[in-house]
Amino acid sequence: MNRFLGVFAAGVTVNTAILSAQTEQPNVLMVIVDDWGYHDLSLTGSKLYETHNIDRLADESTTFSQAYVAYPRSVPSRYSIMTGRHCARMQTGAKNDDRKVDTDSYCIAEPFKAGGYETFFIGKWHLSDGKTLPQHKGFDINIGGGKAGGTGTHFAPFNKPSDTNPDKLIYGMDDANPGEYLTDYMSRKTVDYIRQKHDKPFFAVCSFYAVHTPIEGKKELIGKYRKKVKSLNLSEDILKKEEAGVTKTQQDHPVYAAMIESVDNAVGDMIAALKETGQYDNTVFILISDHGGLSNRGMKPRELATTNSPLKAGKGHLYEGGIRVPLLIHTPGQHDKQIKDQMVMSYDLLPTLADICNLKVSKEAELDGISIKPLLDGKKQEQLDSRDLFWHKASERPNSTGDYVSTAIRSGNYKLIDFYLQNRVELYDLSKDPGEKNNIAAQNPEKVTELMAKIETWRKNTGVKMGEKGNAEHKKKKKAGKIGNKIAEK
Structure with a gap:
């Protein structure tokens, strides 16, 4: 049994000695999943994918039925998540839609660093202009965050011998065990960080390379989902014409399903660690995707991962399947489920988290996002309803x-x-x-x-x-x- 499920089932009590040592400001743990579609969860109706740990987290979180990212691809979307700014704003020297974090960019870790937090980053950054890695933008620890937008393989070593382009290489993950699955490695390192003795509250970001291509999963899980796909008695997936190409119409990829379960198990392990160390009730937990799932292709043959149906299209498109994403926010002490249908944006996270943690945002920061803390507190926020x-x-x-x-x-x-x-x-x-x-x-x-x-x-x-x-x-x-x-x- 996954440890997170065990904690819930057994009703484990937390260590009160650890709780008494907690600071007034909460910890923050943000998990970003790559290419993860709105309906890629059992929580949102998938009959194939299993996300039991995330489902249980949702029972103690606020979930958003209309959460959006600012762009349907990784770099611009992540720029908005990290800066609180719309990625469409003009950036000097940038190519079309190529939004990088530069020396002048104000980033999400900086108010936490200035406010006395310990800061930690692991995984996909993909925002570097060569001078702006996570450690340059407020993170004390950076494991693997660089220019790379993907991994050569999800099994260690993560860089293929044929990969020679330094912009595509992952650095800082050489301590992975031989053959270790990348999602498991990132989860293990994040759990190790959670379990450390912290003299200050922490702000941690685990930015998974999953469920981005290459589509690779662990053998035991792939076998499980091959059997499950057969049990669903699905017919052949006839791709449907859509915009400039075609789109996948059913969720039937056992390897992709295995990747999703690995992410779900990682989330479970992180929350188990928070609970076992007495930090869960003093932690803000955020789970979000950077955009919709890979469901469409044009003339170029490529392997498709999922369908975002009944939402239209997916990665790369401004239809709902490309920009509407899963978003869960658990606040300290929350043990009830809230579902909000107000429209929120990924660039709202920076001001929201700073607001929750009572941190000052620099006066020089030019934010497009607004704090949705009142909404999380159960209050009405008319500004969200009237915002275009x-x-x-x-x-x-x-x-x-x-x-x-x-x-x-x-x-x-x-x-x-x-x-x-x-x-x-x-x-x-x-x-x-x-x-x-x-x-x-x-x-x-x-x-x-x-x-x-x-x-x-x-x-x-x-x-x-x-x-x-x-x-x-x-x-x-x-x-x-x-x-x-x-x-x-x-």
């Missing part, structure tokens, strides 16, 4: 993940996506159509005009890049008159 949310993509990968450049706005129940190089607009009422199946733009020209005006104002104020470069395919089609000025109907 925006997304912008200046880069596209029609051959890889089958997506086009676009800007989107969520205003109340309405969501508009402007495929601006194609002169194509789509409008959805998410209260009636969360799967974005029925484009109602043609029937609602006034709403389209209203939301497009908001987009234009936001793009101007934010200073976004419009992504003209690198989109020769669309320029050619537009010049040939194959793309017209019309509202597309689907």
Whole structure:
């Protein structure tokens, strides 16, 4: 039995001596999962994936049914998580959508470091401009965080012998046991850190390389899920045409399922360590994904991991499957389940955590996020209901993940996506159509005009890049008159 499940089942009491030594400020443990879709949990209805530990954590947390990230790919999304800023804001010297943490960036660990916290980071950083690793942005300890956006393999040693590009190599994880699974290694190191004697409260980030490709899992779990897939009596997955390519329509990948269970077991081990050391009731625990699951591909053949259905599309897309993510926040002493349907953004985490921990954010920090602590405290937050949310993509990968450049706005129940190089607009009422199946733009020209005006104002104020470069395919089609000025109907 997983230790976390055992703690819950047995009702283990915590060490009161340790509790009495706790500081007034809580610890913070943030877990970021890579490429983890909104419906990649048993908690959200998956019949294949098993996330029993996360489900139990949700019973003592606030879960968000409409939590969003600022971008459907890793680097820009993680930039917003770490800085509290929208990744669409202009950055000097940046390529389209290439948001790096530079020397001027204010990052999430800095208010904790300034407030007397110990700080710890392990795993995927992917935000370095060469001078801005985690240890340069407020983290005392950095294990494996560098330029690398993925691992050559999930089994140690994690760098393949053929990997020679220093930007793709993982450094600082050479102490892994031979053949050790990367998720297990990261969990073990995080648990070791939790169990250390802490004279101060800690802020720790475990940023998994899972469940990103390569899709590799532990043999015993793969075997378990192969049997489970058979027991579900699924038919062949016929990929469905979507945007520039096709999308997966069912969850049937046993190796990907094994990767998810390994993440779930890691979360269980971390919480077990918090409980056994008496720190659970004085810890804020955050669990979030950086964007939707890998469900779509373009003309380029590639292995797909999952489906985000009934949400549309996935990684790379501004449809709901690409930007709506799992988000759980457990606050100190919380033992009840809260479900919130207010729209929240990943860049709200920095101000929220600083607020919970009574930390000062630098006056020079330019944050787009707001603290949602009142919402976590059970209070109404009208500011969230009236806030418009925006997304912008200046880069596209029609051959890889089958997506086009676009800007989107969520205003109340309405969501508009402007495929601006194609002169194509789509409008959805998410209260009636969360799967974005029925484009109602043609029937609602006034709403389209209203939301497009908001987009234009936001793009101007934010200073976004419009992504003209690198989109020769669309320029050619537009010049040939194959793309017209019309509202597309689907």
